[in-house]
Amino acid sequence: MENLLNDFLEYLSVERGLAKNTISAYNQDLKGYISYLRKANIESIQETQQSNIVSYLLLMQKDGKAGSTISRTCAAIKSFYKFLFREHIISSNPADNLNTPKLEHRLPKVLSAEEIKTLFCQPDMSNPLGIRDRSMLELLYATGMRISELLSLSTDSINLETGFLRCIGKGSKERIVPINSSAIKYLKLYLNDAREKILNGRESKVLYLNRLGKPMTRQGFWKILKKYSKKAGITKKITPHLFRHSFATHLLENGADLRSVQEMLGHADISTTQVYTHITRNKIKEVYDKTHPRA
Template sequence: MDYIHYLKVERGLSENTVSSYKNDLVQFVFFLEQKEITDFSAITRQIIVDFLELEANQQKATSSIVRSVTSLRKFFQYMIEEGIIQNDPMELIDAPKKNEHLPEVLSTSEVERLLATPDVSKPLGLRNRAILELMYATGLRVSEVINVQLADLHLSLGLIQTIGKGQKERIVPVGDKAILWIERYLSEVRPKLLKKQSSNFLFLNHHGKKLTRQGIWKNLKADVLTAGIEKNVTPHTLRHSFATHILENGADLRIVQELLGHADISTTQIYTHLSKRRLAEIYGKYHPRA
């Protein structure tokens, strides 16, 4: 489909985002087929409303419906720009409001327990420790972690390059502890995993291939269980924890925005709510009249 090619090449969206938009459109096209609608110019606002009501009746999460609205809005904007349709049926469609939901964050003591969990006497344990240290030290997304290449490392300068959403490159500082574990992984483990193969990627699986998102998820879940942490921890939890902890320690919101690679500072502002919630928890715990 030309539109999917447009999203990948001209918009530079990530594979995950493109896949999500594609899945939303497949669902919409299936709905149109059920209604025997074959002409996109015949699609009206009411047809869009009927589709969104169907998704709501199927008990889809509000976040999924919001994304469907976004997917359809971008698709019909593209159709108008290409001259395929004249009127935008999404013009008067409002997305449902997302439920207020603050992401889970680990305390500093929980982070320390998690980081100490991998068995660093074993090659894969040392690799996993290096991954966790890097994620907490930089706030990188899991998709960015698996795509880090050797050429992106500037450890002597305490920096790492990464490509984020929208193919935007940024340079992120890396702390001394994370550098220590990455260097140990590079010297003690990576050559063993690589064997006689070659790879530009930093983190490898036991076959010497690029580590996957699923691989990091699986290893993290096991480490969380071993650490006795009862929170719902995902790779993104380390990113949330990174941002919250540096804000709590006085970092400027604009700096956090740059470190996380957020295009809009409103996305970063959620972490001010998290740090305020943390302050309220500390007050409630330690103030004698709380």
Template sequence: MEVIINKFVDYLKTDRELADNTLESYNRDLNQFCEYASNNSIDNISNVNKTLIITYLMYQQKKGKAASTISRSLASLRSFFQYLLNEGLISKDPTVNLQAPKQEKKLPSILTPEEVEILLSQPNQNNAKGVRDRAMLELLYAAGVRVSELISLDINDVNMDMGYINCSKDSQNERVIPIGKIAIEILSIYINEYRNTFIKDDSEVSLFVNHHGRRLTRQGFWKIIKSYTKKANINKKITPHTLRHSFAAHLLQNGADLKSVQEMLGHSDISTTQIYTQITNNRIKDVYKKSHPRA
């Protein structure tokens, strides 16, 4: 079996040009299965059947492997046996209709309103960079946009008078998000007083630009939020998406309806938004336990 696995990994490398880390994962998953099959007296790939794969997945569960790990193993086996079928090395794919164990959805990490306040207060508002950075952080939390949406905003996507931003890049999928007075205030200062200090070309339309006068990149923004997270000394892992999660959770905690939050986040399926209600419910339980005399 090891020879065939090596051929498969070579195929993934040369024909599909997969990354080295991905190739290592495939190789590890398949060799672990190969060892299990050998321990069960199966050394010929054509003798592998659905029952063996099911017992292997159950064996992984008993060993305490995470559902995500087991799902990845099954995905590797599926690709492997599909390859063997296409190559004519087996007559039937034993992974057909096999279901991976359901993965438990992890609740997203959020900040408390106090932690948001601490993080957003880190940029120095006495210089252009600080005002720009504060405007970006405020907008992330005020509108719950993704980083890709934040850096894609053009100057004309912001309507100060009406208090909204337009995240739509086509008329078919219009998404207009209201923003609060604090975000409007800091954005106004950035646009009117500081944005031009970054601009090198008057034709530049990007809302947020770097010191080269060009549109800020994802990597550039990641560095920015990483540096302010360190300064804020908040003992949580904070990513740009943390502010998006916090935006949604705080809206629901304060009485916003799920459908409105779904529309602001741009989720196509409301079930994606519903995970934030679980965070809200957990918070209510915590408050009850701490506050009710008979809790």
């Protein structure tokens, strides 16, 4: 089964061109499923039935896994069996007509404008690394990019004159995203002076670099973010994705239309973006309850 999984992952990479992070998630999900089958004494993928898949998904639910995780695993399993059936490795597809579990609508947490302002004041602007950090934070919030997208930017991706950047998202899809004046200000500070000092004579096209002049990693950014959130006294669990949620929510709260936000986030389906409308509706209701005389 492990060999078949490897063949499937190669198909996702070569033929479908999926992003590394997506393939990694599929790998993790399917390894868990295969491990479950082994414990159930099923040694061949040809032996599996739909009841095995349903039992595994129910077990995940019983173990308290998030609805989004169960849904993603279900999608991975369905895609895996579809591949096996297409390659004539199985004669019938046990995942046919398998319903994806209904998701619990957990709204994403967001940072307030005040929390973002406090966080952005933490980097020490008297040294190149502090300027770099402020620029990264500003750009992440200004664009709503995923952290992987931010760290894959090159110096050629940015056009400060027009105020746009070119971003490569999931499935290698390119999109153009506007940059606000604050992010441009700190990008200029970083590019005009700080970045050269960090490079210290080395050469690189990667926009954001670590202290050794090498590409910044996700783990490196996480450490930076944790340090500044602690300094700022923010008790919320801050993740890079929290900036993405905050970006979308704040735009919608201030009158942006859903289609524009969808384009900027790089969502293929507008239903993915619609989760943020629930947050803005909650905000409107909160304001109504506080201000209407008879609320």
